[in-house]
Amino acid sequence: MPPLRRLLIANRGEIAVRIVRACRDLGVSPVAVYAPIDADSPHVRLADDAFALPGDAPHDGYLNAPLLVDLARRAGASAIHPGYGFLAENPAFAAACEAAGIAFVGPPAEVLARCGDKAAARAAAAEAGVPVLPGTDPVGDDEAARAARAVGFPLLIKAVGGGGGKGIHLVRAPAELPAHLRLARGEAQTAFGDPRVYLERWLERSRHVEVQILADQQGRAVHLGERACSVQRRHQKLIEEAPAPGLDPGVRDALTDAAVRVATALGYRNAGTIEFLVEGDAFYFLEVNARIQVEHPVTEATTGVDLVASQLLIAAGEPLPFRQEDVRASGWAIECRISAEDPHGGFLPSLGRIDGVVEPAGPGIRVDSGLWVGQTVSRHFDPLLAKVIASGPTREAAIARARRALAEFAVSGVDTTIPFHLWALEQPAFVQGAYDVHFAEQWGGGPTLPEAERLAVLAAAAWFHRKRQRPALPTDGASPAWIAAARQEVLR
Amino acid sequence: MTARGAGDPAVTFEVTAGGRRHGVEVVPSNSALTVTVGGQPTAVRLDPAAGSECWRLWVEGLAVPVRVREVAGGLLVTVGAARVPVSVRRALPIPIRRATAATSADCLEVRAPMPGLIVSLPVGAGEPVAEGGTVAVVEAMKMQMDVPSPVSGRIEEIRVRPGQEVAGGQVLAVIRPVRAGEDDTSVGGSGA
Numbered sequence: 001m002p003p004l005r006r007l008l009i010a011n012r013g014e015i016a017v018r019i020v021r022a023c024r025d026l027g028v029s030p031v032a033v034y035a036p037i038d039a040d041s042p043h044v045r046l047a048d049d050a051f052a053l054p055g056d057a058p059h060d061g062y063l064n065a066p067l068l069v070d071l072a073r074r075a076g077a078s079a080i081h082p083g084y085g086f087l088a089e090n091p092a093f094a095a096a097c098e099a100a101g102i103a104f105v106g107p108p109a110e111v112l113a114r115c116g117d118k119a120a121a122r123a124a125a126a127e128a129g130v131p132v133l134p135g136t137d138p139v140g141d142d143e144a145a146r147a148a149r150a151v152g153f154p155l156l157i158k159a160v161g162g163g164g165g166k167g168i169h170l171v172r173a174p175a176e177l178p179a180h181l182r183l184a185r186g187e188a189q190t191a192f193g194d195p196r197v198y199l200e201r202w203l204e205r206s207r208h209v210e211v212q213i214l215a216d217q218q219g220r221a222v223h224l225g226e227r228a229c230s231v232q233r234r235h236q237k238l239i240e241e242a243p244a245p246g247l248d249p250g251v252r253d254a255l256t257d258a259a260v261r262v263a264t265a266l267g268y269r270n271a272g273t274i275e276f277l278v279e280g281d282a283f284y285f286l287e288v289n290a291r292i293q294v295e296h297p298v299t300e301a302t303t304g305v306d307l308v309a310s311q312l313l314i315a316a317g318e319p320l321p322f323r324q325e326d327v328r329a330s331g332w333a334i335e336c337r338i339s340a341e342d343p344h345g346g347f348l349p350s351l352g353r354i355d356g357v358v359e360p361a362g363p364g365i366r367v368d369s370g371l372w373v374g375q376t377v378s379r380h381f382d383p384l385l386a387k388v389i390a391s392g393p394t395r396e397a398a399i400a401r402a403r404r405a406l407a408e409f410a411v412s413g414v415d416t417t418i419p420f421h422l423w424a425l426e427q428p429a430f431v432q433g434a435y436d437v438h439f440a441e442q443w444g445g446g447p448t449l450p451e452a453e454r455l456a457v458l459a460a461a462a463w464f465h466r467k468r469q470r471p472a473l474p475t476d477g478a479s480p481a482w483i484a485a486a487r488q489e490v491l492r
Numbered sequence: 493m494t495a496r497g498a499g500d501p502a503v504t505f506e507v508t509a510g511g512r513r514h515g516v517e518v519v520p521s522n523s524a525l526t527v528t529v530g531g532q533p534t535a536v537r538l539d540p541a542a543g544s545e546c547w548r549l550w551v552e553g554l555a556v557p558v559r560v561r562e563v564a565g566g567l568l569v570t571v572g573a574a575r576v577p578v579s580v581r582r583a584l585p586i587p588i589r590r591a592t593a594a595t596s597a598d599c600l601e602v603r604a605p606m607p608g609l610i611v612s613l614p615v616g617a618g619e620p621v622a623e624g625g626t627v628a629v630v631e632a633m634k635m636q637m638d639v640p641s642p643v644s645g646r647i648e649e650i651r652v653r654p655g656q657e658v659a660g661g662q663v664l665a666v667i668r669p670v671r672a673g674e675d676d677t678s679v680g681g682s683g684a
Contacts, residue, residue: 344575354543355543355544355545356541356542356543356544356545356546357543358541358546407557410541410543410546410557410559411543411546412542412543412544412545413543413544413545415561419570419572419573419575420573422572422573423572423573426573446573446574446575447573447574448510448574448576449574452571452572452574452576453509453510453574453576454529455549455551455556455558455571456509456558456569456571456574456578457507457509457514457516457529457578458529458536458549458551459547459549459556459558459560459569459571460507460509460560460567460569460578460580461505461507461518461525461527461529461580462518462525462527462549463538463547463560463567464518464580465503465505465520465525466538468503468605
């Protein structure tokens with residue numbers, strides 16, 4: 001391939017900003033694409049050039065593979081970074097890039113296809129001597145009941161084309177199977193355009209641990225340690241950390257070795273994540289996430305390795321500049337995902353217009369963010385707004401810094417998951433590192449504390465008094481005067 | 493300077509939070525407020541932190557980030573991990589002014605306490621109104637509040653109509669007290 005001088009970013013939000021920064025660090029010129037609604041967003045402003053996509057709906061824009069390849073060609077870009085989500089794990093898109101002579105920053109199409117075929121990935125893992133959970137190939141409705149008995153309950157129904165935890169259904173008893181199968185199939189069709197589902201055994205008290213892999217085109221694979229991702233809600237991760245708390249060193253070594261074996265067996269290239277369920281000292285391969293992940297910064301914080309820059313170098317054909325024994329992890333890092341969801345209202349998406357933002361900073365704090373004042377949070381896209389990554393020499397230090405940063409983080413205009421995180425970081429189970437995949441269920445809509453109520457009364461009285469004395473801002477959220485006034489308020 | 497400066501009268505609210513109703517008095521003092529809830533005064537200050545919803549509440553030597561969001565029927569106040577639905581209602585007299593040259597010296601003007609929309613005007617011109625009786629109902633920030641008459645008297649003039657947007661301080665009605673002159677002590681905002 002030609003040397004990497006210019007790269008098109010086929011994504012939006014915080015990950016697009018992250019890729020712009022990796023480009024800058026390597027002297028690569030970043031080119032953005034944007035849906036109309038994202039025209040003023042940070043990744044567009046930070047890039048050297050930007051192309052408008054024809055519509056806000058994903059299939060018009062960030063999922064429009066032929067258009068993206070064409071735009072890359074027109075921009076003079078020799079590579080496309082797909083980020084995560086959208087086309088990141090789409091073998092046809094990777095193949096289309098390749099056919100156009102454009103480097104796809106990720107695994108080649110055939111590896112994506114192998115990883116996307118969950119049954120094939122599981123078989124490859126088993127062949128590499130890695131424990132796997134009982135599971136099935138894609139199942140039809142007729143054979144599902146028999147297949148489910150063979151797998152055992154509880155089990156998960158998962159979409160073959162799935163990812164990001166979407167469309168997963170937990171089934172505890174045979175009688176529940178048909179209804180969940182129908183729902184899961186419908187969701188899979190809507191979300192991924194593929195109604196095929198498969199079954200996989202579920203472990204009730206398990207923890208979710210994953211291993212970061214980098215593999216170069218010369219065929220060398222290394223791991224960069226593990227991440228714990230058990231703070232989840234409906235299989236959507238909320239908090240991740242590295243390393244995994246309470247993991248026996250022997251289990252950790254076995255897990256990371258297993259991850260490298262799976263990656264090698266799959267012929268993996270570029271950055272990827274091998275997911276496991278851990279129960280006691282036993283662990284089981286789950287699946288491969290063949291992309292850069294949302295939670296990659298916690299690994300960057302503990303290893304000092306720039307994973308996105310590594311992706312670009314690998315895509316450019318460079319060998320990994322370090323060996324396994326050179327990778328040294330130290331300290332602790334915790335990531336909190338700040339999403340436009342209402343944690344007090346069942347984590348429903350909170351749509352609206354952002355009219356004020358203050359992002360935290362300071363020692364041990366990294367914020368990867370796509371937030372901007374004037375941003376419309378729309379139903380079209382993932383609700384992730386930003387990530388707070390807190391790191392320190394110890395887990396306690398990282399938690400303290402995360403709390404400090406969350407208290408500084410102010411987002412006006414939509415509900416966010418910040419209150420959930422403030423709660424989580426105070427919970428004894430989290431503080432002790434003794435939590436499993438059920439942890440987030442304890443939230444239960446948030447605490448009701450007499451002290452919070454007293455402060456709320458004081459705040460409401462002061463707020464009302466203040467509003468009474470100052471003319472209210474015009475309520476037209478679209479008015480530039482209103483935005484200017486909001487900015488002025490921030491600067492006061 | 494007294495804690496209760498001229499033109500900065502105490503304002504009383506009725507605040508309902510977590511299903512409990514509190515009588516709340518707010519008295520401005522310098523840059524802060526004294527908010528008295530259930531007889532217990534607390535010095536607080538509320539400063540903007542970000543946009544229209546994020547604030548910093550200074551209370552008892554601590555800075556507490558709060559988010560105040562207007563919703564139908566009141567406010568949602570987020571304090572740390574907790575969210576508290578709060579409704580606030582003005583409960584007592586609003587500042588009014590002595591009559592200006594435009595009206596007879598004996599008359600009092602009733603002004604809008606804040607910018608808003610006139611919902612209704614229960615009393616018509618020429619009709620009597622008791623002290624504390626509702627002269628107008630104003631809606632602002634999705635909350636309705638009664639604008640009470642400061643005196644017993646007769647409505648001399650109504651200067652707005654239902655559905656009209658009004659500015660803060662705009663004269664809504666002019667009232668001629670039944671016994672002119674006796675209610676001067678209740679008149680706030682007249683200054684020294």
